[in-house]
Amino acid sequence: MKADKELLLKSPNIVWISTHDINPDLGCYRGVWPGAEYATTPNLDRLAAEGARFDNAFASAPVCAPARSAIMTGCFPTAIGTMHMRTKAVPPPEVRLLPEYFRQAGYYCTNNSFTDFQVVTPPTTFDDCSSTAHWRNRPDPETPFFAAFHGMVTHESRIYLDEEAFAETTRNVGSGARHNPNEAPLPPYYPDTPVFRRAWARYSDLITEMDHWVGDILAQLEEDGLAESTIVVFWSDHGRGMPRAKRWPNEAGLREPLIVRWPGAIPPETVRTELVHTMDLAPTMLKACGLPIPAHMHGIPLFNGNGEFSGQQNDFVFGSRDRMDEAEDMSRTVRDARHRYIRHYHPDRSGMQHTQYPDHLETWAEFRELAAEEANQLGSGTLPNRLTELQRSVVAAGRPQEELYDLIADPHETVNLAEDPAHGAAMQQLRSALADWQDRYGDLGLVPERKLIEQWRPGGRLRPTDVPDVSLTSGGLEAKCSTAGASIGWTFDPPGDGMKAGSPLEQVSGAPQNDGRQWNLYTGPVTAEEGTRLWVRAWRLGFEPSDEVAITIN
Template sequence: MSLRPHGRLTVRSASVVLFYCAATWLAATGVGSSARAAAPPNILIVLADDCTHNDLPMYGGQNAKTPNLQQLASQGLTFNRAFLAEAMCQPCRAELYSGLYPMRNGCAWNHSASRADIESMPQHLGRLGYRVGLAGKVHVTPEKAFPFEYLDGFDKNCVRDPTQTCRLGPVTDFMSRSGDPFCLVVALVEPHVPWVMGDASAYPPNRIQLPPNIADTPETRRAFGRYLAEITYMDAQVGQLLDQLESTGKANETLVMFSSEQGSQYPGNKWTNYNTGVHTALIARWPGVVEPGTRTDALVQYADVMPTLMEIAGHPPQAGTFDGSSFAAVLRGQADEHRKYVYGVHNNVPEGPPYPIRSITDGRYHYIRNLQNENLYIEKHLMGVKGDGKLNNKYWQTWVFDSFDNPDALRLIQRYQLRPEEELYDLQDDPYEMNNLAGSQSATAIQSELSAELDRWMKSQGDPGVEQDTVESLRASRRNEHRFGPHIQNQ
């Protein structure tokens, strides 16, 4: 259509000119794109199960083959310093879904229960118009606090042998529905023990490079190969999920987040506050918002995810709703810092006798306080055998058997079971935490700073320390009669 028919500017053509000029100005200034970006994105969160972050190639892992995760990292932002408060399946998921630390949400032990009066992802995002679903492993209670729409298709049983083959239909249907945006969590069950999925022949034991916190025995190498095979099996499922998202036509309007959960079932990883336990992998892809192929040193924690999702959905949370805070500015490339500290908790009951631990890191220095270090540390699943022993790998027994002739094995056994009252590590130079700096003159200032901040945080959380890691406190939580913790303020 001519904008100036017969050489004259008509009313209709003038309107077109004004619209054209306005559109050109909006495009030039970015206002139009900002308005489009403000639409709440869909959210897809994919969780691994018991996967040590630095066994993945994007975190320096030298063994595992993970082409799909590496492609995801090339398309998004990788967090170098992401942590969870407690390196056990149920507490870390309760923290992720609620945005509350273990003492405040109530799930401070494995196989326990959160407080029935808290709210979590389904309530918070549901009020904003999201459909909130969960497929795969659940492992949070009570349902009143976590009322997800539960989807079939992914195995809910993390110890099944073998894992059920996934069916993508239910999650694809959930993502494909028209109308309201979706938030979908797919909680995979690999590489949780038993390590039976994937092709272990792709990881010959004699070619594996073991991390320095794992003793080198033939049985350890065989077990580690099976564990690596499960990581690759998990990676393939990530690829399938991303392909299905693409098939719905919604990939460009979806924030995808992947996390490895806590560390693997090896001594010093899961069930500990060491870096290989509470440090998690976190990758975020958000087309048009997150800069592809980037990394950040911003310090974040699982409790920060819910407030982040609230902000990107267009409704920043009110103060006091969450323990965490939004890192949306990091996702958008507007900030390269977030927290000053992240915090850690371990209560050993019912995984073994009481052995409470609390910790804190500023991203570089990691301070760990063993509140009952006079006790012998015991973790029953890793060190013991029950029934046919399928869930209890034999490698620990080989460490013990070889300890007379293998000084490294003895040293790692002692590190695991005989711990000092305080530990301090430089994660920059010593990511596997083999050199304890606590008590050294050079570390006095940072040790004092972190110790004081840990005291402050424990007090703010109503955390009594030793008295929390007891059978009495665990049983009370299961009855929704939590003995300790701050007042819960739901907004």
Template sequence: MKRLWALLFVCIALYLGPGGLHAQERQDVQERQDVQERQDVQERPNILFAFADDWGYPHAGAYGDPTVNTPTFDRLAAEGVLFTRAFVSSPSCTPSRGAVLAGQDFWRLGAAANLWSTFPEDVEVYPSLLAERSGYAVGHTRKGWGPGRIGDRSHNPAGPAFDRFTQFLDQRSGDQPFAFWFGSHDPHRTYSDSLRRAMGIDPATVEVPPMLPDVPAVRRDIANYYAEVQRFDREVGRLLQTLAERGELKNTIVVMSGDHGWPFPRGKANLYDAGTRVPLAIWWPDRVEAGRTISEFVNLTDLAPTFLEVGGVPVPEEMTGQSLMDLLVPSEHDRPERGRDYVVMGRERHTPAQESPNDGGYPVRALRTDDYLYIRNYYPDRWPAGTPHYRRAATNNGWLGDTDNGPTKFYLWAHRSGRSRLQELYEQSFAKRPAVELYDLRSDPHQLHNVATDPDYAEVRKRLGERLPTLLRRRDDPRAIGTNPTLDRPPYFGGIPSWPGDSTLTPYR
């Protein structure tokens, strides 16, 4: 309504022409326009997006984790909205972050569907749209989009880089709203025992999921991961304190999440929940009803259209994400939008970790519903986490390259044969997988028992096996429509986890 009045004043002035209004009247019109523009700017909320690196679900106090201490996230959840089924588009940093920025499924990003690639120049991202079409100040600190190369862009797709959040706030003009991306490097490996001790985390209290061995080395590894989660949470708390001190917190929507699951075997770079499910809380004073928990499926591609909607920018048609506004601020008469009863995810090349230089990676797609996880492995003859035979690796000394090196990986390798249970755990993370995997989440929430060949699940396998490619074709997945040249072997600009040597592995035997 306010914008309509401003438009009306302009139309009157244009209709009457220079002689139709006295100088004082024209000045009054201009002043009303100026006031209206300032009011519009003030009504648009600031957007603070706090994005962790390798932080997975359910590692926060708000989800019932008994060990990790996350008071900032818990506050946002208690005073805002907590999402219990938030998933990423791809469980790898570069494609996941690109999908968030573009609001599109990762496979639509060309080379950027892969780790350590190049971001396409023709893909629009929400920070630039907010800046160009709604006057937002945009910026990021630390890890924005990436790792990768940005081509001819003048700055990272997440926005211009700043050393500190306060530096970014100080350079804004007047009441200009902002959209800031705080990209922490926590809790990415490597980890520190000293930080864990400083945080006071006792490895004896951590919960070890059943896909990992419950031994002291793994408990310490998880506890060290928790220490970095806590450091990330504390830093976000300081950002909120800064905004509170400046009187800007109340007009800020705060979103806190992670770019994919934790960096443990069968987690990061895998389509099981440990790799794709992430924490998500959204806090928006006076607009979002406090204390709600939302169980509908959401994908982090939904954030870009959400940010554009709250910033008053039309959502581009190419965005495949759905705005979350129907969930965040449902009207009194409207029920939240349906159709959020599943999520589709996938991955392409994480690292060049196979034995043949002609193999691009390990392409996979998955359909996650309430009761089932259906996974399609396109090349079951390849290694899902990279070759274990480092002497044969296409990349020099590449060793299980799609899983970050660390104590848990070392322990599983050291016990890959002999004791049957540890051998089974090793193979679940690193052995080759069949073309189709199917998990019944009602009885197997950690997705450890593949029932794809069980006759009792034949109908489910058929139904989901038909539904997944249909959904992929609708969303222009090159794997589904047969146009995938940019997905197979784009340039790779990074390193790869490599064989650590027998001396490193000796303590884990």
């Protein structure tokens, strides 16, 4: 036991700091990402200077729940059924959420507190998943930890708050740090209107507010003397919360900031330019901590336990867009170091189909209003002039079946080269890469969603997880479950008044169901004093939890 503890003490701690809905619009990406020079982000700039900045990191989907499922499983959403926004998938039995691997290795795992992984998060995943979850709550200060903090301040909804609510949300952004709408670096696919300039300035103020929050977390690590022994990872789930970014499988929908600091392992001022999936974070964290990488994970480790960067790199990065709430759609994309290729399976549908939630947001409404004004111009026999041809394509009724962009010459993806013979070789290479990816991993987006749900839940009913087989041995309480992929939890806490309903957001995002008890992940025989009563239960992602087994140690 002593040797195991000594081994654990050598394991680095991990802190994940994630935010919503931003591109690399941080000062440290100045000259790398267009418009990053507009940003005010001193804490994240310092974090990048102290570690590694990844210049070409990409989400697996341009919307939160599918993107987060990839990060937390290390698997492509299209391969495990988590590609629709939103769903409650039943992944293959080998798939588990990343923190379970760390709990199994003795880490204290916390999440503060957003989930949204496309499954109901079982209580075996985290020691604490709540608004107060923190590494400081671990029972032993020598226990290594995996602590995730998920900030909501940059979520698209915050851009459009009323003046009073926005001022309160950005209360830590001083007057000198406020972004001037007149200087907003609008990309050419947005109309240059007060609505878009105001939205861009507010988006940037929210990033500055988020940067303040990041600074607080980093300061807490310093206060606790943990900065030198902790891997800090900062990431966003996907791109900015405006049209042709969030929900679009374009560069602005998928390109992410990714920063990693690991003192003593990764040298300061490191810049990495290889293609990276944020999905690669799952195997990377396991590798860095000396833990085995499950064979089913699709991501690749970016660096090893010494902070040395892998010779294994992605030749391509892949992404997908599927149902966006009520908007039925399917697109697939692949990118290499220079080009992005997109294939739309429904070219007769708008990329900006009516979707109830974002359609009430001001930038969406502005596009709709300008398109309506152009329709009125056409109705009066006048050529439309409210939008450029590029801007008009955002809200158009259809789109090309294929798109190809040279991202070095055209970072805003303004000129579709799909029919340009001069780019035929790139088209063919990327078409082939996309087809090979779909063949290798499978693409459940090709299966009608209703058929998929029936396969997962025959007759609309969750499959049950088998009751654990529990026995008392000379080594302690042992348990096993015959359901493939099940995780077993145990607790000393007796049943209370039943499950407490979470908030609507917690329910839709799959937060752990709260029964007021502390569930431990079963990793081996459990010992306790004679007469102690324990409860044991099993969970399988996408299944109904098992019934409980109560047993008294004797």
